[in-house]
Amino acid sequence: MTTKEEKYILDQFKTCYKSFPEGEIQKTEKPDFIIQTAKNRIGIELTEIFQDSHNGHSKYQQRSSDRSKFTEKLILELQKFVDFTFHISIHFSDFHHLKKAEEKQLIKKAFKASVNHLIQLKNKQGVLIEDFRKLPEEIDSIRMGRYDGLEESYDEKPDGGIVSDMTNAHIEPIIMKKEKKLKNYQECDEYWLLIKEGNYYAGTFSDIKVEYPISTSFCRIFLFRINKSEIIELK
Structure with a gap:
């Protein structure tokens, strides 16, 4: 922490x-x-x-941390192209995990797949991106919503499961x-x-x-x- x-x-x-x-x-x-x-x-x-704390090092925690850092970096890149605040929810693949060595390339690919959709949003509008041809295989979908009342753009952290x-x-x-x-x-x-x-x-x-x-x-x-x-x- x-x-x-x-x-x-x-x-x-x-x-x-x-x-x-x-x-x-x-x-x-x-x-x-x-x-x-x-x-x-x-x-x-x-x-x-x-x-999974009882297993020593928490793989769940590490995976969530990696995903959170990835999303925060993507938010920073997207924020350079819009003058409004937004929230973003990335559903990552359960089969293809993020690799630190490929992070820059993956952020670039996710940025290209989402920036034009974000720019076109009006206040309180949202968009869901599921185009597997444009998204990296590590990401199943990206959901974004514009909300001008936010203090800053944020990650919704949609991890889930039993x-x-x-x-x-x-x-x-x-x-x-x-x-x-x-x-x-x-x-x-x-x-x-x-x-x-x-x-x-x-x-x-x-x-x-x-x-x-x-x-x-x-x-x-x-x-x-x-x-x-x-x-x-x-x-």
Whole structure:
């Protein structure tokens, strides 16, 4: 996560968690944040959970990240040719995955397939591009909509599919991984672990079926379902 993303997650958590401690918040590295209250010093470590987190490196997360970066770069290229804001939804192929070495070529091809359609849009109009002769094989379709009221153009991130329930098998590897790093954190009176459930397919779960208690050296562990503004206290 970038510093900007971390700050956003903590701000959202602070808004949702009514018992969030009052004090000065400092951005640090180990842990991610430190809250200096009138009585103690609380270290907060942030992390994310994905449907395949229990497998170690998340392929779902990597694929979603690659697709998101690709779309953002395409938005930047398209924005140079229009003076209005728009939203874009790219449905990527399940059979032909993006390759970093070919990214520039693919963006160029997607740009050529969509720019003329975008230029012709009027406010609140949309267009669906499904011409396989013009689109790269890594993209099944591109949907765009013009909306002049937006602050900036954005990616709708249409990843989707069947999502699983979250169990201890997902949670425990994340906690164990963070446990090993505790000894390198700045000294605090308490350490909290804030686990964010994602806001796109790779990090979304159907139901939470985590069994208690969870053995950990963290004083508090929170699961933050950011899309639902819901906080589950795991410890």
